[in-house]
Amino acid sequence: MHIVMCIQRCILMRTNVVIDDKLIQEAFRLTKLKTKKEIIHKALEEFIQNRKRLDLREVRGKIRFAEGYDYKKMRTR
Numbered sequence: 735m736h737i738v739m740c741i742q743r744c745i746l747m748r749t750n751v752v753i754d755d756k757l758i759q760e761a762f763r764l765t766k767l768k769t770k771k772e773i774i775h776k777a778l779e780e781f782i783q784n785r786k787r788l789d790l791r792e793v794r795g796k797i798r799f800a801e802g803y804d805y806k807k808m809r810t811r
Contacts, residue, residue, distance in 0.1 A: 753770070761773045 753774075758770055758773060761767070761777070765773065765776065767773050767776060
């Protein structure tokens with residue numbers, strides 16, 4: 735399968751990869767995406783977002799909340 739990816743600097747790369755058909759079929763089932771290229775692009779976007787997300791364990795003890803802050807009050811049921 736040929737994949738064209740645009741990296742931050744818009745460098746295009748063509749890559750051949752072997753992907754498990756069961757994974758691709760499940761991805762089609764779980765999304766409304768129509769092509770393998772769209773699925774791979776979405777997977778890469780989500781992977782990058784996930785890796786960039788700040789690990790809350792790293793900020794433990796470094797955040798000071800405002801006086802009177804009640805997180806339970808902000809929860810919706």
